[in-house]
Amino acid sequence: TQRQQDYARAAGETTIYTPQFVIAGQDIVIGARGMDVADLIAARRIEDQPVDVDLTWTEDTLSITAQMDDTPAQDGYVVQLAQILPVQSVDIQRGENAGKTIQYANVVQSITVLGQWDGVEPISFEADVTDADQVAVIVQRGTNGPVAGAAKLIN
Structure with missing residues (x-):
């Protein structure tokens, strides 16, 4: 919300x-x-997105690299990791669907800010993804600005 x-x-x-x-x-x-x-x-x-994002998943560790292909934005970027469940069943308690069980796809379980980035030099991160089936890394201007680059990986 x-x-x-x-x-x-x-x-x-x-x-x-x-x-x-x-x-x-x-x-x-x-x-x-x-x-x-x-x-x-x-x-x-x-x-075209100005940021290339590459992901490598080894056991429980996700390695992330990002590199700018263009002139970086002056206000910089936020690098975020979303851990995703491919399918989740939810028992709806209220509203027009109360009493129903609905299956949702690509449910984001968490979004974690990995760090701020100025876009000048390539950057890398490592993250623990023990409980994830799928992940996405989003590089965007601020936490709610335009997406400059993204990548998704399924384990």
Whole structure:
């Protein structure tokens, strides 16, 4: 909820919705607008990202490297690690789906800030990913700005 509120504030929005998508840290779309979501994902996917992110997973350790391909932003970047479950069943307690069990895909279990980065020199991190099935590393301007680079890895 806090992350969703931060994105809304950064975009000058006063209302948040559930479900809601934030695409590439830039576009906020109500989840019921499926075609808008698909179109924005397709448009952002073909854009060049200024940061190359490489991931290597060895046993319980994730090695991360990031390198800038362009001029870095003056305000720098935040490197974040998202640990993801491929599927999770949730018993819904309230609302219009109360009493139902819904299966969600690609459920983010945690987001950890690995560090700040100025983008000038390549950077590397190592992270313990003992309990993860999938991970994504997101490099973005601030914690709620445009995504400059990302990578996902499945163990």
